[in-house]
Amino acid sequence: MEAEDFLETFNPSGEPEVTYLLYEIQWGNSRRVWRNWCRSIHPEHAEMIFLENEEIHDRPHIPCNITWFLTWTPCGACAHDIIEFLDERPNVTLDIRASQLYRPHDRRNRRGLRYLAEEGVQISIMDLSDYDYCWDTFVDHQGEMVQWDFSDEIWFNSQRLQSILNPF
Template identity: 40%
Template sequence: MDSKTGPSVGDPTLRRRIKPWEFVAFFNPQELRKETCLLYEIKWRSHKIWRNSNQNTSQHAEINFIEKFTSERHHKPTVQCSITWFLSWSPCWRCSEAIRKFLNQYPNVTLIIFVARLYWHMDQQHRQELRKLVSSGVTIQIMNYPEYHYCWRNFVDYLPGEEDHWPKYPSLWITFYVLELHCIILGLPPCLKISGHHSNQPVLFSLHLQDCHYQRIPYHVLVATGIVQPFVTWR
């Protein structure tokens, strides 16, 4: 791919790429849209890579992917591959259950999930099922700059000369989601409140400092939020 000309016309993934405005609209962590977008990449043992996308329809995007994958005749339970999802929302509890069942059916499939936002993160059922996903071996992380850049280059039909024009959202917003995801995985009560759920209005964060939470969250994450100052040892 030539960064000066954009995605090549001969690129087999071109017809499966989304428009730049779609990527920005779906994956902006500062907005809480109702719709969900899933960008996915499947790496096979043959070193071939499949990339595509889907959105929520009458059912969630995760379920659409699972049904499509399991309906393929050549995708037998013994198939071996690595799947990476880039989701605009983290899975709800029902989708988390469906993902675990899917992986039980396909034990040789590994799944890594990057999310732009946490879906109804204060709901205990959503939190519990996300923890179960992690316990079952699924990697869940918040999308950061490397993931945004990667998605832009590989899933977006950007214009010629715009390879480096991927959206660079404020890092603090990303860090807040990282902080709350740590709380979810560690089984801690929610410490981050987000207003404006499921609207296209700007998101507002408020943190409720509780010492019991922060004693168990990695120090570098706390420093990144600006909540605590780096510890300096004086001689």
């Protein structure tokens, strides 16, 4: 993806209109990792575009580990569809790392995140090492170096996510 798009949409204090989903898939015992990205195209969310990818559906019985780096955490409706996808594929593990929380005051979104966690999905807020990794792995940055200044936002979003996942 373009450096400008990454810097704009993965800023944890921004409010991007487009959601990017950077992903890695490791099939079976292979050491090879398949990497790519997609983005939301109104009205379809990035998560749904990923789940509709034919290559994901071509190998339903092969175990795989999927890691997503998302602009936002999934909304409640996407969480439901992600759980449905995972229920059909018990050999799939999913790790979601998001830049920030999507409408965290909406109870459907909070409930969706809790359901994902209850179903075994790892959900976290991207840390500085995730930003470095995405920058080096997914971004066409032409050798440009970036100094991230997101520590406060990361801490705040991480605390907020934990209060959603563990409300009591």
